[in-house]
Amino acid sequence: MDTESIYDAIKHDSGQIGNEAISVSILSMIDTVGRSLNHLDQSFMYTQLVKEILLEMEYDYTSKSKFIEFSCIRYSDNDFQLGLMNEFNENHNRESAI
Incomplete structure (x- = not known):
């Protein structure tokens, strides 16, 4: 199979998936009223950053x-x-830490 045929197959398959995709939201409707779904709450972003820092330290x-x-x-x-x-x-002891 050559690169062109792989590209065509992916293009074809992704077009079919796009038409059948189902929207899923992890935010409640109350959280999204009056706000763009493209912008998450700042506290979520900061929580993720703190979690990453703590895990990587x-x-x-x-x-x-x-x-x-x-x-x-x-x-x-x-x-x-x-x-x-x-x-x-x-x-506090190491064994009881999260």
Whole structure:
């Protein structure tokens, strides 16, 4: 089979599929009222970016202590957050991480 005949077969098959395609949406109608379906919510995009970053980050044995140190400096004036960081420091272990 030569390249031209493969191209013609794909062109023919894709034309048939295009005519029979069924539209599928993962967004509810409430989410799409008054908005273009070509634009997703910004929070979705940011969630995907954060997820990708977290999955691609490399962790070492000092990652937990670096995170706690950063957070304690960042939230030095927030007793509630400092309490959460203390609880995280005492209770977190690698086996219980998501």
